[in-house]
Amino acid sequence: MKSIKIVFSLWVLTFAVTASAAPLLNGLALEQQFNKELYIAAIYSESLSTDSANLYNTEIPRRLEVRVLAKSLPARRFRNQWMESIAINNRGDTLSSQAEDMVTFANLFRGRLHRGDQLAVDFAADSGITTVSLNGITLGEIANPDFFNTLLRAWIGPVPPSTDFRDGLLSAGDVPASLRSTFESLEPSSERIAELQLKQIGQEEALAAAQAPQKEEELAKPTMVEVDLAPPTMTLTPATPAASAPQASETLTSEALEVAEEVTEQVAEAADSLTQVEGEPLELEGENNSEPTQLAASSPENMAAVDMDDEFEEEDEAPLTAGMILARQIYTSNLLRHTFRHIRYPKRAQERGQEGSVRLNVVINPRGEVIDIQAIQESRFGTLNREARAAVERAAPYPAVPAQLGEESFSFSLPITFNLPD
Structure with missing residues (x-):
């Protein structure tokens, strides 16, 4: 009986440590275009802050999340707008060194996002890997410890989509109840998840079939990734x-x-x-x-x-x-x-x-x-x-x-x- 109590205590301790390490909701921001609500963006962090500098801490796990409000949102359009802000809010040497990572990131966005879709970008502090997932289905990973901050600066850097957008994300957990309620209510249907799972299986099978005939040495050669994407446009907000x-x-x-x-x-x-x-x-x-x-x-x-x-x-x-x-x-x-x-x-x-x-x-x-x-x-x-x-x-x-x-x-x-x- 004593051993059971010890095991149970250890389990409780492990759960408590895990729960305390889970990122907390730092802020929410509503994105509107042409008087149409498109999505709600969120930043999660282990340490809440109103200072953007504190959220760039690579020693803690963090998450960017988007929950779609629009009935239908072209994924490429969404991605292009994100890449616009990436280009303006990051240094030139960062952009050049991470150009291949940006191609990989851009290649993950295809088709359309639908109301209730949950796009998550998670940063693992222990490995430095950024994982992109849609409705819980992993789309891809980028093994560059600096890449997450490159994405994050697009939202809270010196040139955000708008000051209201940045301020909403930098609220240190002080989120309007109505916006939080709407955000939490946005969930994908079981049919939508099943659809994405089938697409992922089909893509994996197609990739495996395409790679099978290739020689092993050809697979080892570095290649320039080419993706079917619309050219990104970038933006800048001048200070007054x-x-x-x-x-x-x-x-x-x-x-x-x-x-x-x-x-x-x-x-x-x-x-x-x-x-x-x-x-x-x-x-x-x-x-x-x-x-x-x-x-x-x-x-x-x-x-x-x-x-x-x-x-x-x-x-x-x-x-x-x-x-x-x-x-x-x-x-x-x-x-x-x-x-x-x-x-x-x-x-x-x-x-x-x-x-x-x-x-x-x-x-x-x-x-x-x-x-x-x-x-x-x-x-x-x-x-x-x-x-x-x-x-x-x-x-x-x-x-x-x-x-x-x-x-x-x-x-x-x-x-x-x-x-x-x-």
């Missing part, structure tokens, strides 16, 4: 000038613009060591001197068309390589730097203490002329919303799209945060 300094030129000293310039320079240096697409140098700084295209505000019909895109299958995408990722990061960084030079904090908004975040989707043609601007998210102040659009119009034309990217049009997101100094 002080109320006493509304001149556009003075905004160039902001933290966000410095990040963009650092990323551009370091990624460009790293790209020099890689084989460029088609073996030609990238044309990064060329300007188009034609007159800017006059733009009309996006009509409700156009907005509806974007929203309805979820109802259609995505088009085939060009193969993605590590070199292509870096090439796109360089070009997009140039687009963002070009835009930031034209952003001004409206004097009236400063006087009235108006702050807010605006996110635009900008589409340009190969010559760099703006052909469409649509508001993904708007602030509650019309003055800030109009300034964000005006900044893009003033910035046109943009540097021409490099021929190596092979794009008939190029789309990039532009999050702008108007924030007054304390």
Whole structure:
């Protein structure tokens, strides 16, 4: 009997240690686009904090989680937006060293996400492995101890999707009850889980069949991974000038613009060591001197068309390589730097203490002329919303799209945060 008590005590102790080590919910953030709720993002950590620096601690287990609210969300669109923020919130040397890991990560996202889907990214502190799973089914692993933080910075780095998004994740467990209730209620159906399991079995069988005829030495050779993916677009949120300094030129000293310039320079240096697409140098700084295209505000019909895109299958995408990722990061960084030079904090908004975040989707043609601007998210102040659009119009034309990217049009997101100094 005594031995049974000892065993039971040890079991209780083991359970208690395991429970105490489980990551806690640090915060939740609701992602909305075109007035449509898409998903709720979450950060779990063993140590709760309102300081982003504390959540980068590689000595503790952490988790990023997304629970889908939309009826249907293209996985590639979701992934591309995440990779946009990855590119802007990380140093250039980080991007270049982890380019292959980003290709692996991007390759995990296919098909569509559905309401109730739970996408989890778990970091194991003991092994440094990042595991990506969907509804409890493992999609893949990345054995790089620094990769999790690369993903995390996209959400809570200097250029988040919005300040509200970052603040929600950095709430140290102080989460609104209604949002938490909605988050916890989102679960996949048994049919959805069974569907994913069948797909995973089919993919594993297809992979095994494809590898069987290959020689052992061929399997050992390192290869450049090519994935059927849409090219990612990257974004940047410029920090605002002080109320006493509304001149556009003075905004160039902001933290966000410095990040963009650092990323551009370091990624460009790293790209020099890689084989460029088609073996030609990238044309990064060329300007188009034609007159800017006059733009009309996006009509409700156009907005509806974007929203309805979820109802259609995505088009085939060009193969993605590590070199292509870096090439796109360089070009997009140039687009963002070009835009930031034209952003001004409206004097009236400063006087009235108006702050807010605006996110635009900008589409340009190969010559760099703006052909469409649509508001993904708007602030509650019309003055800030109009300034964000005006900044893009003033910035046109943009540097021409490099021929190596092979794009008939190029789309990039532009999050702008108007924030007054304390």
